[in-house]
Amino acid sequence: MCRHLAYLGPPVRLSELLFDPPHALVRQSWAPREMRGGGTVNADGFGVGWYPAPGAPPARFRRDRPLWSDSGFAQLASVTMSGGVLAAVRSATVGMPVVESAVAPFTDAGWLFSHNGVIAGWPDSVTRLAGRLPVRDLLTMEAPTDSALLWALVRDRLRANVSPATALVETVTEVGRAAPGSRLNLLLTDGVTAAATTVGHSLWARRDGAAILLSSEPLDGHPAWAPLPDGQLIVASTATLDVIALPNGGRPE
């Protein structure tokens, strides 16, 4: 269900992540290898956010159609360079709308965010939790989906100057408590650091010189790809990769 990736490092063409490698995101959109918990292809939209320069606000391109079907974007990706990228292909959870506004990455104030998974018992399981958000945030949610709510919950913490890692941990903990059985692979970047969680879905890391890639599935057969265990918080920059166990493995009682 959904595939996502984040890249930090020397500038690369977007196509080097999305189209060129043998198991690039475009291939993961029609032939993913590690889908868990339902879904077969990721054809309900794609999105890419990238930082044109360090510290610059990210650009974002999203569509509600399969990544393989947009030749115009493929051409754009082959000439667009960036050293900070977050990209996703979507397999809409049953019952959720297939619209561009539901596709990751979600963005605000320089952040890019993606969710791979599902909130169990949506929406009833999290109505009380959502009710604690500012009404304005609920009225302006981009789409009536679990991923958009997760972004609203994470963003609420970022606005309160909570660190990205803590924002993800707190969100996974409170949603896991309200909706046991949820799958909550979150991915958040500001173009300099990336934070991620593994709760219910695959995630791999590849460190290569001054570059770090976090990806639902390896893009190629490079020996540096390492699977990340379930129930972890990952905090990465071009120089560091920390893997820290989530409280109760991300599945609080």
Ligand code: GLN
């Ligand atoms: N539940 C989310 C959505 O419908 C994410 C789906 C996924 O990970 N496949 O957009």
